[in-house]
Structures are given as C-alpha cells and as structure tokens.
Amino acid sequence: MNFELNELQIAIRDTARKFAEERLAPGARERDRKEIFPREEILEMARLGLMGVNVPEAYGGAEAGAVAYSLALSEIARGDASAAVTMGVTNMCAELICAAGTEEQKRKYVTRLTSGEYVAGAFALSEPQAGSDPAAMTTTAERRGDRWVLNGAKQWITSGDVAGVIVVWAKTDPSAGSKGISCFLVEGGTPGLTVGKPEDKMGLRASHTVPLLFEDCEIPAENLLGQEGEGFKWAMRALDGGRIGIASQSIGIAQAALEASIAYAKERQAFGRPIADFQAIAFKLADMKTELEAARLLTLRAAWMKDRGVRFTREASMAKVFASEAANRVAAEAVQIHGGYGYVDEFPVERHLRDVRVTTIYEGTSEIQRVVIARELLR
Amino acid sequence: MQFDLTETQQMLRDTCREFAARELVPNARRWDEEHRFPEEAVKKLGELGLMGVAVPEEWGGAGADNVSYALAMEEISRGCASTGVIMSVNNSLYCDPVLRYGTDEQKRKWLIPFARGEKLGCFGLTEPEAGSDAAAQKTTAVRDGDHYVINGAKNWITNGTRADAIVLFAMTNKEAGNRGISAFLVDLNAPGVTRAPADRKLGISASESCSLFFENVRVPAENLLGKEGEGFKVAMSTLDGGRIGIAAQALGIARAAFEDALAYSKERKSFGKPISQHQAISFMLADMATEIDAARLLVLRAAALKDQGVRHSAESSMAKLYASEMSHRVTHKAIQIHGGYGYSKEYDVERYYRDSRITEIYEGTSEIQRIVISASLLRS
Numbered sequence: 001m002n003f004e005l006n007e008l009q010i011a012i013r014d015t016a017r018k019f020a021e022e023r024l025a026p027g028a029r030e031r032d033r034k035e036i037f038p039r040e041e042i043l044e045m046a047r048l049g050l051m052g053v054n055v056p057e058a059y060g061g062a063e064a065g066a067v068a069y070s071l072a073l074s075e076i077a078r079g080d081a082s083a084a085v086t087m088g089v090t091n092m093c094a095e096l097i098c099a100a101g102t103e104e105q106k107r108k109y110v111t112r113l114t115s116g117e118y119v120a121g122a123f124a125l126s127e128p129q130a131g132s133d134p135a136a137m138t139t140t141a142e143r144r145g146d147r148w149v150l151n152g153a154k155q156w157i158t159s160g161d162v163a164g165v166i167v168v169w170a171k172t173d174p175s176a177g178s179k180g181i182s183c184f185l186v187e188g189g190t191p192g193l194t195v196g197k198p199e200d201k202m203g204l205r206a207s208h209t210v211p212l213l214f215e216d217c218e219i220p221a222e223n224l225l226g227q228e229g230e231g232f233k234w235a236m237r238a239l240d241g242g243r244i245g246i247a248s249q250s251i252g253i254a255q256a257a258l259e260a261s262i263a264y265a266k267e268r269q270a271f272g273r274p275i276a277d278f279q280a281i282a283f284k285l286a287d288m289k290t291e292l293e294a295a296r297l298l299t300l301r302a303a304w305m306k307d308r309g310v311r312f313t314r315e316a317s318m319a320k321v322f323a324s325e326a327a328n329r330v331a332a333e334a335v336q337i338h339g340g341y342g343y344v345d346e347f348p349v350e351r352h353l354r355d356v357r358v359t360t361i362y363e364g365t366s367e368i369q370r371v372v373i374a375r376e377l378l379r
Numbered sequence: 380m381q382f383d384l385t386e387t388q389q390m391l392r393d394t395c396r397e398f399a400a401r402e403l404v405p406n407a408r409r410w411d412e413e414h415r416f417p418e419e420a421v422k423k424l425g426e427l428g429l430m431g432v433a434v435p436e437e438w439g440g441a442g443a444d445n446v447s448y449a450l451a452m453e454e455i456s457r458g459c460a461s462t463g464v465i466m467s468v469n470n471s472l473y474c475d476p477v478l479r480y481g482t483d484e485q486k487r488k489w490l491i492p493f494a495r496g497e498k499l500g501c502f503g504l505t506e507p508e509a510g511s512d513a514a515a516q517k518t519t520a521v522r523d524g525d526h527y528v529i530n531g532a533k534n535w536i537t538n539g540t541r542a543d544a545i546v547l548f549a550m551t552n553k554e555a556g557n558r559g560i561s562a563f564l565v566d567l568n569a570p571g572v573t574r575a576p577a578d579r580k581l582g583i584s585a586s587e588s589c590s591l592f593f594e595n596v597r598v599p600a601e602n603l604l605g606k607e608g609e610g611f612k613v614a615m616s617t618l619d620g621g622r623i624g625i626a627a628q629a630l631g632i633a634r635a636a637f638e639d640a641l642a643y644s645k646e647r648k649s650f651g652k653p654i655s656q657h658q659a660i661s662f663m664l665a666d667m668a669t670e671i672d673a674a675r676l677l678v679l680r681a682a683a684l685k686d687q688g689v690r691h692s693a694e695s696s697m698a699k700l701y702a703s704e705m706s707h708r709v710t711h712k713a714i715q716i717h718g719g720y721g722y723s724k725e726y727d728v729e730r731y732y733r734d735s736r737i738t739e740i741y742e743g744t745s746e747i748q749r750i751v752i753s754a755s756l757l758r759s
Contacts, residue, residue: 001388001446002381003680009380067380262756282753283746289756290677290697297676298669301382318669367662374661377641377668 003297009068015048016072020079028080031206032351035198037162038083038206039119046116050076050087052094059098059106060114066241066303070248074296077252081355082206084252086120088245089158093121093167096238100183100226109165109185118164118188123242124154124212125169125235131155132368134169134235135178139214141170146221148184150192150214156362160210161195163188167238168214169231181231185223192217203354240313241306242363243320247299250327250359251292257327257334257352258288264338264347281337288330295323314376321369324359331356384450391432391443392450398427399458407459410585411730414577416541417462417585424462425496429455430469434478438486439494445620445682449627453675456631457638460734461585463631467624468537469493472742473500476546476562476617480605489544489564501542501567502621503533503591504614510534511747513548513614514557518593520549527551527563527603529571529596535741540577540587542567546617547593548610560610564602571596582733619692620685621742622699626678629699629706629738630671636706636713636731637667643717643726660716667709674702693755700748703738710735 005013023041031038045051053069055061062068069091077084094113097105112118130136139152150170160166166186173180186193196211226234262285265276275281299319305312334349335342342349360366384392402420410417424430427441432448434440441447448470456463477490477500492498509515518531529549536545545565552559567574575590605613641664644655654660677698684691710732714721721728739745 001384001679001683003683005380266757276753276757279746279750282757283749285756286700286749286752289752290701293694293697294673294677294701297680298673300380301672301676304380304382315672318672321665322669322673367658370662370665371658373665373668374655374658377664378645378655378661 005067005071008064009071012049012053012062012064012068013071013075016050016075017078019045019048020075024076024079024083028082028206029345029348029351031080031082033345035205037208038080038086039162041080041083042086042119043116045076045083045087046114051090051116052110052114053091055091055094055098055110055114059094059110061094061110066244066306067300070244070299070303073245073248074252074255077249078256080206081249081253081352082204084249085204085207086159088242088249089123090121092238092242092245093123093165095241096167096234097185097225099237100230100234102222104222105185105225112164120159120163122157122160122163122166123238124157124160124166126154126156128153128155128211132365134181134232137169137171137181139168139170140174141172141182141184143172143221147218148221148224150184150186150217150219152214154212154214156199156209157212158207158209160212161198161208166212167225169235172228176229178232179229181235182228183225183231183234184219185225186217186219190217190219201358203351203357239363240316243316243369244299244302244306246359246363247295247302247316247319247323250323250356251295251299253352253356253359254288254292254295254327254330257331257349257356258285258292260347260349260352261285261288261334261337264341275337284333284337288333291326292330295319295326298322314373317364317369317372320364321360321366321373324356325366327356327359384446387443388447388450391441391447392454394427395429395451395454396457398423399454403455403458403462407461407585408724408727408730410459410461412724414584416587417459417465420459420462421465421499422496424455424466429466430496431474431494432470434474434490434494438478439491440474445623445685446679449623449678449682452624452627453631453634453678456628457635459585460628460632460731461583463628464537464583464586467621467628468502469500471621471624472502472617473544473546475620476604476613477564479616480562480609480613484601485564485604493544498543499538499541501536501538501545502617503536503545503547505534505536507532507534507590511744513560513611516548516550516560518547518549519553520551520561520563520598522551522600523597525600526597527600529563529565529593529598531593533591533593535578535588536591537586537588537741539589539591540574545591546604546613548614551607555608557611558608560614561607562604562610562613563598564604565596565598567591569596569598580737582730582736615692618742619695622695622748623678623681623685625738625742626674626681626695626698626702629702629735630674630678632731632735632738633667633671633674633702633706633709636710636728636735637664637671639726639728639731640664640667640713640716643720654716663712663716667712670705670709674698674705677701693752696743696748696751699743700745700752703735704745706735706738
C-alpha cells in the first residue's frame, strides 16, 4: 500500500497543471460566455502529449498509464471543464482504437488524434431514444460490397462537429440485440454525415455537443473497428475507462470550487471577522475536502487497476458515481459559501456548478453506475 | 501508487478474519445482550499479537505496520465492535504513546506486558466537564518531592474497569492552558484510585467504560510520560493514530452490516423475486459498497502516512469523520433492507447500528474532526 506517485505521473500532472493555470483558467469564463471552442488550447495540449496520455508512444502517445491520465484530466478540468471533456473523449477514442483496431487503423487514426492533426475524436453511441440502453439503438450499418452504409441518428455527441474521426456504433444484425452491434470509424466530413444544430447546454459551454445524422453514409469496409458484432463489448470496455475520465473531470472541477471557496472564505468578512472563522463555513470546507479526497482515492484506485490489466468495471463505476455526486455537492456548497457572489459569473463557482452537473449523467448516469455495481456485488 | 497489500499484511488480515469468524461472530450478540466483557477473546488477541500490532517485537508487540493495524481493526470489529474498541484502546491510546514518548526503562515496565496482552491499558483525557476541550480539564498533578500527587476525575474511560494502567493527563500548571498539561503512567491499583461501575451504553455493550477517581494518588516522578507540559502534544499525536483505529472500527461495523444485508437481500423474497432484484434495494447495496471502499481507502492512506512517519492529522481526521458517518448510514440502510427483522434482536443489524453510533463521538467527535480538517485547509 503506497499512495505516492512515480516521477512520470508527477511530471504529467505538473505539465497539465501548469498549462491549465496559465493557458486555460484565464480564458475559461469568456469561452463559457461565448461558447468558444478552445481550438488553439486543445492543439497545444496535443503537443504536450495530453491527447494520448495512456496511448503507446508508437502512435504518438505519452504511454504514461491510466493513473497519469486521471491526474492530467483532473488538472485540465480544474482550469476548464470544457477543455477537459474534449480531452477525455479524444483520449477515450484513441485508447479504444488502440485496443480494438488493426495496425493500419492505429497508424492512421490514433497518430492523428494524439498529434492534434485531428483536433478531436468523437464517440457516437447514444441516440435520441437510446442512452443508458444501447441495445435499443436503431442506427444500422449494411454491408454493400467493400463498403458499409450507415443510416440513423446519434445524440449528445461531444466534439461531433469538430472531430476528425468519429467512432460510431450501429446494428449490423438488428435481430441479435446487443450482439448485433458493430463499431465503425467514420471520418469527419464523410458524405452522408450531417452535423445537427449544437446543443445549447447548461454547462460545458465551451465544448461542442451535437446530434449527428447518417443518411446512406458510406465508409470503406476496412473501417469496421474490431469484429462484426463486437461493438457492444468495445463500447462497454471503453466506457469503463471513460468513467475514470469523468470521475477525474469531476474531481478537477470540485478542486477548483473548493480552492475558490477557501480563498473567498478567508477574505470575505461578516460580523467583524473572515467567514472562514465561522464553523458554519469552516465545516462545509472540511466536508468538501473529505469527500473530494475519498473521490480521488477511489478514482486513482480504478485507474491503477486499469494499469495493472485487471478487471475494473466495479471500481470504475464506484469512482464515477461517487466522484460525480461528491463533486456536485462540493460545487453547490461552493456557491453557498460565496453567497450572492456565487450566483454571478464574476466568480467561477456558478460555472463550476453548471459544468459539474452533467458528470452524474454522461458516460453512464449515476443510476447506471449503481446497476453496474449492484450486478457485480450480486454476481 | 500501489494499492496492493504486502503478503504480511494479507496474512495478518486473513488471520484476523478467521479469528473473527470463529471466535467473535458466534458470540458477539450474546456478549452484547449480557453486557459481558469478552475476556477469553481478548486473551486470545494478546496471544495473536493483536494487543500491540504496531509495537516492535523487542517491546512485546507484533512488529507490524500501521496499515496492518488498520486491517486488523477492521476485521476484529467486523466480528465484534466491542472487542474492536478494547483492542484499539490498548493499541492506539495506550501502547502507542508509551512507545513514542516512553524511556527504555518505562517501556520495559509499562509497554512489554501490555503489548503482549498480559496486561490491559487505557487512556484518561476526558473529564465530566472537559471532552473535546482538553484544556478545560481539572485533574491536577502537584509535584511533591520525587512524586506527583494527582487529584481529579476522568470520564468514559474505555477499559477503565479492568485496566492495569492508564496514560493519564493532568494539569501541572493551571495557568498555562494546553501547555500546562502533562502525561503520566499510573498504576490503576494504586491507593487513591477508585473505579465507578461500568457505564450503561447504547452500544458496544460488551466493552466497559467507566469513571475513574483519583484522590491524592502518589505517582513516582519517573512515571511522567514525555516532558512536563508536553501532555497536550502527547494526547493530540496519540489521537491522530487512535482515529485511524476508530475509523477502521467503523469500517468493520459497516462491513458486517453490508455483508448481512447483501446475504439477506438474496434470500428474502417480495413480489415474486429476491429483494436484491429490486433497484430500491440493489441501489442501497451499491451505495453501501461504494462508501465502504471510499472509507477504507481514506483509512489505509492515513495509516500509510503514519508508517512513513509524516504528519497525518488531517488525513486521520478525514478517515475518522468519513468512516464513522459512513458507518452510521450503512448500518441504517442495513436495518432498512432487513425491514422488521432488522429491528429485532433476532438479527445482528440493530446491534451494528447501535455500535456504529459511538464512532462519531469518541476519540474526537465529528465536529472536532471538522475543526482539524478545516484548520489544515485554512492554514495553507
């Protein structure tokens, strides 16, 4: 039992922290207000190795492992949660292609994702009527000669409009339920792929979320990712890792909210003393810190298990549900500590509260995490 | 970053788990009902080295680390929380300060037999009018030649009814507040010591706490533990470690409640299926398991820091605060899952609920933990 980080993990974390403090945090409010995608910043992150933290060096990654990835993502989220989700999805796509792809697919797509040649990757699983229950999807892929033809609609696709490559799930055998789902690589701008109107979101406003429409969208046969019918397995595996990412993002947002609250509580005076001197405020800070630390340990444990190559489904879900719910409580208390100032965007905590709200929803709602955990317990 | 246990740690944990299943689980309910001190079990704990887990072998202990101690506390408390607190007090509150502050001569007399489990120790800080606020204590120690003369009363002293010795705190300089407190090693069979009958408690009923009265008790000056005026430091650093023990106790109670609830939910049927198949129940189980894991990580991190010899006050407080409040929630849910049976003494979960309640109070209330944590946040 040893809770210390190794040198590589510390180096990646510190790189991400410095970048987040210097390049992300200062502009985060403006990008949130105007819904500006941080394109330049994302490209710089790619140059720092942050778009393939847990991807082999052979494909342009940092090959630093899942613990390093978790630490880096938390640091980026602490500066700008929108940049963090863009980073998270791109990393998830790169890792998935590394795990399931052919050598050619890896050379072609992963290197473009890690290098920043593609500003982002996208992960297209959810549909308007199929979120937590992916087997209910209606998008289809039909084999025609040496092509696959995709038809259907995808919903809530982070970076779907800017992605160079989109991992798309579709039914290749609609009668086979979850075993009839396959996974495909679709390049951005492929004819037959239409990007819908960006969602007007409560938070993460500097990240883009769009619906995608596939109408006789043709892709080469070699763009099948993994084997036919394996799509569900790869989606679940990617989400196990993705959940570590969202847990890490939650932790970063909560950390920012806690730090803002500590600073404010020391400065703001009431009844002749800093409000930090009142137990009503100090005890909130203590609870925020305690829950945040617990969330961090759960998340790092799941990441460590992933690095070790053992099954970590239950631990990833525990980390995700705990970290996202704790982070929501932390951000809500941060607003409370700030009083009226917490409700206006002159201070960052109202953005943190809006940004953190989605973490209990995407990449598996809290309810889905509990289904996963309970299933593992009752096995 | 390494979340694996060493082989030694695993072995100790497994030994404790087997011991708890064999010696504690079958008896814990009866001991609770009869308010019976688990004398035999405590003796066996001593034989297994569990009364001085983190005390080096040369001083009579098992020579294990604090991570092992936390693991052992969880397993023993999973079997019987009363036995857990008896063990925790002897390990964390008695042996640990004697080990850290005692001279070699003191350790030979006051540590070896206690770490071996041949004698039982306790810790006297709290008073009728001074719990969280240690500086408000009224017990005094006045120097008289080569002795100190101690007068005062101590409250809620776990193991006090049976202990052979106590790490006792008393004011040697009333004007100096916290810096006027000193720590002493006191023979509880000395003239002038009176023990009140055991307290009647909500839970941990097989452990005994009581009030102790000191009336002109003459203690040799060589029994001063640490320096004069250093008592507050002795007490606080001891509690930093003690909180790890209590956090692990809370964790063990929660695990017992969770394991019983999980088993019950698979057997009990409603609406044609095991209640574990209803999301209302399975989601409670998911939350219980998640919070138990979170607490264990906080506990083991604090223990690992103590093993490294670095300051761990805030981490111990976070572990203690989270684990104890988690234990309350988990034992509450375990009763809920058992329904009416959970409220009956036919099952163990009502005992777990009562036992867990104290973990939010002793060795620093939740409120004191929040003071420690927020102070560390606001200092930096």
